Amino acid sequence: PAAIRRCDYTPPAFLVDQVELGFDLGEARTEVRAVLHLRRNPAAGADLPLVLNGQSLETLRVALDGRDLTADEYRVEGERLTLDNVPADAFMLETTVANDPAANSALEGLYVSGGMLCTQCEAEGFRRITWYPDRPDVMARFRVRLTADRARYPVLLSNGNLIEETDLGDGRHSAVWDDPFPKPCYLFALVAGDLGLVEGDFVTRSGRRVALKFWVEHGNQDQAGHALASLQKAMAWDEQVFGLEYDLDIYNVVAVSHFNMGAMENKSLNVFNSKFVLAKRETATDFDFLGIESVIAHEYFHNWTGNRVTCRDWFQLTLKEGLTVFRDQEFSADMNSRGLQRLGDVRNLRAAQFIEDNGPMAHPIRPESYVEINNFYTSTVYQKGAEVIRMIHTLIGADAFRKGMDLYFARHDGHAVTCEDFVAAMEDASDDDLSQFRRWYSQAGTPRVTARWDHDQTARRLTLSLSQDTRPTPGQPEKQPFHIPVAVGLVGADGDLPLRLEGENAAQGTTRVLNLTLPEQDFVFEDVAEAALPSLLRGFSAPVILDAPYSRADLARLMADDSDAFNRWDAGQELAIRVILDLVADHAAGRPLALDEDFAVAWGKVLADYAADPAFAAEALSLPGFSVLGERMETIDVDGICAATKFLAASLGKRFAAPLLRLREVLAESGYALTPEAIGRRRLRNGALTFLAHGQPADTRVLAAEQFRTATNMTDQLTALSALVVIGADAAGPALAAFYEQWKDERLVVNKWLGIQAMADWPDVLDRVKVLMEHPAFDGREPNKIYALIGGFAANPQWFHAADGAGYAFMADRVLALDSTNPQVASRMARSLMRWKRFDPARQSHMRGQLERIGAKPGLSSDVAEIVAKALA
Ligand code: B3K
Ligand code: ZN
Numbered sequence: 001p002a003a004i005r006r007c008d009y010t011p012p013a014f015l016v017d018q019v020e021l022g023f024d025l026g027e028a029r030t031e032v033r034a035v036l037h038l039r040r041n042p043a044a045g046a047d048l049p050l051v052l053n054g055q056s057l058e059t060l061r062v063a064l065d066g067r068d069l070t071a072d073e074y075r076v077e078g079e080r081l082t083l084d085n086v087p088a089d090a091f092m093l094e095t096t097v098a099n100d101p102a103a104n105s106a107l108e109g110l111y112v113s114g115g116m117l118c119t120q121c122e123a124e125g126f127r128r129i130t131w132y133p134d135r136p137d138v139m140a141r142f143r144v145r146l147t148a149d150r151a152r153y154p155v156l157l158s159n160g161n162l163i164e165e166t167d168l169g170d171g172r173h174s175a176v177w178d179d180p181f182p183k184p185c186y187l188f189a190l191v192a193g194d195l196g197l198v199e200g201d202f203v204t205r206s207g208r209r210v211a212l213k214f215w216v217e218h219g220n221q222d223q224a225g226h227a228l229a230s231l232q233k234a235m236a237w238d239e240q241v242f243g244l245e246y247d248l249d250i251y252n253v254v255a256v257s258h259f260n261m262g263a264m265e266n267k268s269l270n271v272f273n274s275k276f277v278l279a280k281r282e283t284a285t286d287f288d289f290l291g292i293e294s295v296i297a298h299e300y301f302h303n304w305t306g307n308r309v310t311c312r313d314w315f316q317l318t319l320k321e322g323l324t325v326f327r328d329q330e331f332s333a334d335m336n337s338r339g340l341q342r343l344g345d346v347r348n349l350r351a352a353q354f355i356e357d358n359g360p361m362a363h364p365i366r367p368e369s370y371v372e373i374n375n376f377y378t379s380t381v382y383q384k385g386a387e388v389i390r391m392i393h394t395l396i397g398a399d400a401f402r403k404g405m406d407l408y409f410a411r412h413d414g415h416a417v418t419c420e421d422f423v424a425a426m427e428d429a430s431d432d433d434l435s436q437f438r439r440w441y442s443q444a445g446t447p448r449v450t451a452r453w454d455h456d457q458t459a460r461r462l463t464l465s466l467s468q469d470t471r472p473t474p475g476q477p478e479k480q481p482f483h484i485p486v487a488v489g490l491v492g493a494d495g496d497l498p499l500r501l502e503g504e505n506a507a508q509g510t511t512r513v514l515n516l517t518l519p520e521q522d523f524v525f526e527d528v529a530e531a532a533l534p535s536l537l538r539g540f541s542a543p544v545i546l547d548a549p550y551s552r553a554d555l556a557r558l559m560a561d562d563s564d565a566f567n568r569w570d571a572g573q574e575l576a577i578r579v580i581l582d583l584v585a586d587h588a589a590g591r592p593l594a595l596d597e598d599f600a601v602a603w604g605k606v607l608a609d610y611a612a613d614p615a616f617a618a619e620a621l622s623l624p625g626f627s628v629l630g631e632r633m634e635t636i637d638v639d640g641i642c643a644a645t646k647f648l649a650a651s652l653g654k655r656f657a658a659p660l661l662r663l664r665e666v667l668a669e670s671g672y673a674l675t676p677e678a679i680g681r682r683r684l685r686n687g688a689l690t691f692l693a694h695g696q697p698a699d700t701r702v703l704a705a706e707q708f709r710t711a712t713n714m715t716d717q718l719t720a721l722s723a724l725v726v727i728g729a730d731a732a733g734p735a736l737a738a739f740y741e742q743w744k745d746e747r748l749v750v751n752k753w754l755g756i757q758a759m760a761d762w763p764d765v766l767d768r769v770k771v772l773m774e775h776p777a778f779d780g781r782e783p784n785k786i787y788a789l790i791g792g793f794a795a796n797p798q799w800f801h802a803a804d805g806a807g808y809a810f811m812a813d814r815v816l817a818l819d820s821t822n823p824q825v826a827s828r829m830a831r832s833l834m835r836w837k838r839f840d841p842a843r844q845s846h847m848r849g850q851l852e853r854i855g856a857k858p859g860l861s862s863d864v865a866e867i868v869a870k871a872l873a
Pocket of ligand 1: 123321
């Protein structure tokens, strides 16, 4: 299939003012009658034909202004319906189509999930429901009549307000929903099912009482409380921070088990992967609870950034996603701990986005072209997009940013706009010049910022030289310099020095944001009497790779003394990375591995001082992951990284066994709370267990088994189970069996059970995964189960990358099978093979062979085809 290019955008030929949809719902057959009130777009050519999108539809009727059209008055060609002759001005087009929700395994359009009917339309799923100009810049008012069997589908939901309910007498009933806000069809949704309700409310600051309704499978009503509370917090926060209020009297959230991604922000009818709604202490980890809070907030925030103001075309996806991720990150920072939130967000960015940016899928946050838009819901568009918004916030300041947001809504409410419109609003509100900054939207790749400094004792000056360089990415051989905000402090013997830049009369604060705009730039700090150590990129002020000539002693000093929490953590991570990379080199050279003494001392110091901030200590003690380490090597040494990381974890666990055990005693708590403090203590205590499992497997077995048995919450139980898995298959066997027995009726917990086995560092793990695929706990049609078992295996560095290529062959088999049932999920799995060029020649040829095998499948989906073509290009 051909690529669609951003530069080819043209306005829609026709606009839709109003849509009336009538659904006659059934699992095996649903009939959809659509009445579109159309008119020519004055901004487009006057002689263009009417072209509608449709996919897998059985067309039963087409009528124009009430008159049935004969087969020669319209054309259905592939996925388009064309009418060459339509009235000059406004007219009404009526179609009736049938589709088969039960056969829809792609989970796009109208499909069945656990006995209910539901929809997913973003990006282009609406065309699988009915003929329509399926593009986000066509915004219409929707009125929807749902008719269905009352016993099977007592609950009938769509967007907006419920304006009519009718019992049809014959066992069927109907409901009419009307959404007063014009919206693109990707925000349309319907749900029909037999669902339990958990209800709450929220009174907006102008006094509107909003009914908050969470619809879940019967029996799960006790698991929606956290999601409801999160929604209430998000609604209050958006009023306080951005002055944004909810705009309808009802907000529905439906939890479904079969869902390709996390959740969907359909206007007033969010549809959620149940994993981001359902939680109780016994079944959900702390991480799950935090994830729910953030995704609930994210979808809620979309009501303004995404729904009220939407995207003109899908190239602008980051307009709503980058901005909304930024908003949900800020919300989570305010609800929990700002410092921890930031380092978690950066950890994710580095582990996924930096890697994407340095591979065959590298693209700007606003891509220039795509084959399949579903492939572009990426960490670049989302997470790097959020970093770009954050940089604007840093550059213009919080007050101007808020003014910019107000201006953006004042100008564009009710419209479908572009990233350029957003940046222009920020620029106009701040009077700052963001022209060079705009390159963040058009250039891919992670800039490398190199820092060098020189202290002149006699002149009492420190000169900081910064330079930037961005490597070529596919289609972009040459990069122009970016506008990079670099937040800098100077750490002296007694803490941060006040900062006076050359040309300034007085010092201003202890952290300054420098504007790096040229390939190379010098910044001169005056009155620097002592040899201070620069603390660079504080708070991770830009998504760049920093190259600074820190010695290990410098890093240890920043780890201990930097006033910036992010940089304290990051210095520790950098130190750990260097130590592990040395071990990798030793492993490659056949030298014996030894624990680095300086690192052990620094690590032991963090451990000894944990009491001041257990949550931060947990983060600071954890070791960098496989992908971040691999990114630092010319050729990723799979065996070396795995051996080095295991060795380091084991050495630390052994050497510090006594303080780790003591810490576990001290932090043992009777009660359970979901506060940031309690979460931090659990995290540290459980981190200690994991180090002990590595360091003293035999001694830790009893301890882990005990924690597994007595745990009163899933965080503790699951960590204990993982620790047993680390200790070995013998130790873990009985616990795995007991865990399944205990939780076999809790779908989401069973997914954890699948995932933990797929990620086990056991030589026969692939055989175990294959056996699990036949287990009743697995369902090859449910994305969550595929992500847990197959995705979990792809995240198993040692065994997915097994030297004989068996892991890759298995993955290719899964991709080929999934390609025919669910291309979106298949495409995600295929990405595990994309970065083949980064590995050693033997692994390269195995991975490449599998990519070629996938590519040879006749009728390969556009989703997978695009990934394979880019990987092999
Ligand atoms: N907007 C949806 C993602 C839709 C993905 C379509 N393949 C969820 C979100 O970002 O909030
Ligand atoms: Zn989103």
